[in-house]
Amino acid sequence: MNELKVDGVSRVYKEKTALYPCSFEATEGTCVVLCGGNGAGKSTLLQIIAGILNPNEGTTSINGKGLKLDRENYLKEIGFMPDDFHAQEMMTVEEFLRFYGSLRKVKKDRINEVMEWIGLSNKKAELVKSLSKGMRQRLLFGQAILAKPNVLLLDEPTNGLDPYWVNQFVNILNEIKKSGTIIVFSTHMMDVAAETGDIVLFMKQGKVIQTIKNENNIEDTTMKLMKLHRQ
The missing domain is CATH 3.40.50.300 (P-loop containing nucleotide triphosphate hydrolases)
Known part of the structure; x- marks a missing residue:
């Protein structure tokens, strides 16, 4: 428990x-x-x-x-989401989540599931630097929940x-x-x-x-x- x-x-x-x-x-x-x-x-x-x-x-x-x-x-x-975005802006959305997923040995299926949850599946090939403030927040939230x-x-x-x-x-x-x-x-x-x-x-x-x-x-x-x- x-x-x-x-x-x-x-x-x-x-x-x-x-x-x-x-x-x-x-x-x-x-x-x-x-x-x-x-x-x-x-x-x-x-x-x-x-x-x-x-x-x-x-x-x-x-x-x-x-x-x-x-x-x-x-x-x-622990999964942690900071209050501001200081991350690799030249990564794509998928690369960003795969990087953090690799630190916790998260499988690809889970990464795809999280991208769907946070509404960024259609943005997975876009660079982080091109995302809006709201999308960045959702991405940070996604990395925090990746490893359950x-x-x-x-x-x-x-x-x-x-x-x-x-x-x-x-x-x-x-x-x-x-x-x-x-x-x-x-x-x-x-x-x-x-x-x-x-x-x-x-x-x-x-x-x-x-x-x-x-x-x-x-x-x-x-x-x-x-x-x-x-x-």
């Missing part, structure tokens, strides 16, 4: 606290959404879980594997997506949840958080202000998040 534990992680940059001690747990098929404005600490928390940043305090573990003691096996559990990770980490995945693809993204996430994957992602879109999140952490200035357990009441959860955002 998949399990993610985040225990008291914090991060300080040059005496400025970017993330105050934060703890939460998520089990198989759970989606945790990080909400809040710019500078809330969402990206910092995701990057700590992903092993990109080291916390000043606290620990993270996935299925009993600790990042400090078993880094290699810990990272094998046990924990999927997504930083602002809906940025640049049009309404159709925001809806498709929600549908895909809900399908991935059914497979048992734990999902943690950040967003400023309150309705997306309410539609996908089982647990929503509302963050402000590096602190988790409120934890909302979403019980399938999308309108109620959306209103709670909007009120928190306006405070």
Whole structure:
């Protein structure tokens, strides 16, 4: 059974606290959404879980594997989508996915399946540099889900997506949840958080202000998040 534990992680940059001690747990098929404005600490928390940043305090573990003691096996559990695109722009869409697929020994059939999911099958021969912002976001999302990770980490995945693809993204996430994957992602879109999140952490200035357990009441959860955002 998949399990993610985040225990008291914090991060300080040059005496400025970017993330105050934060703890939460998520089990198989759970989606945790990080909400809040710019500078809330969402990206910092995701990057700590992903092993990109080291916390000043606290620990993270996935299925009993600790990042400090078993880094290699810990990272094998994760699929990560960053909040911005810094990748090989002279690759084609298919080459890009095949490259990342080769790192995780992903078969060609899975690469084709993912291209279909993210709506880029008809763009597979196009260079990454020619893609629109929304297409690049979908491509980054595609590489994150390629290896069917046990924990999927997504930083602002809906940025640049049009309404159709925001809806498709929600549908895909809900399908991935059914497979048992734990999902943690950040967003400023309150309705997306309410539609996908089982647990929503509302963050402000590096602190988790409120934890909302979403019980399938999308309108109620959306209103709670909007009120928190306006405070």
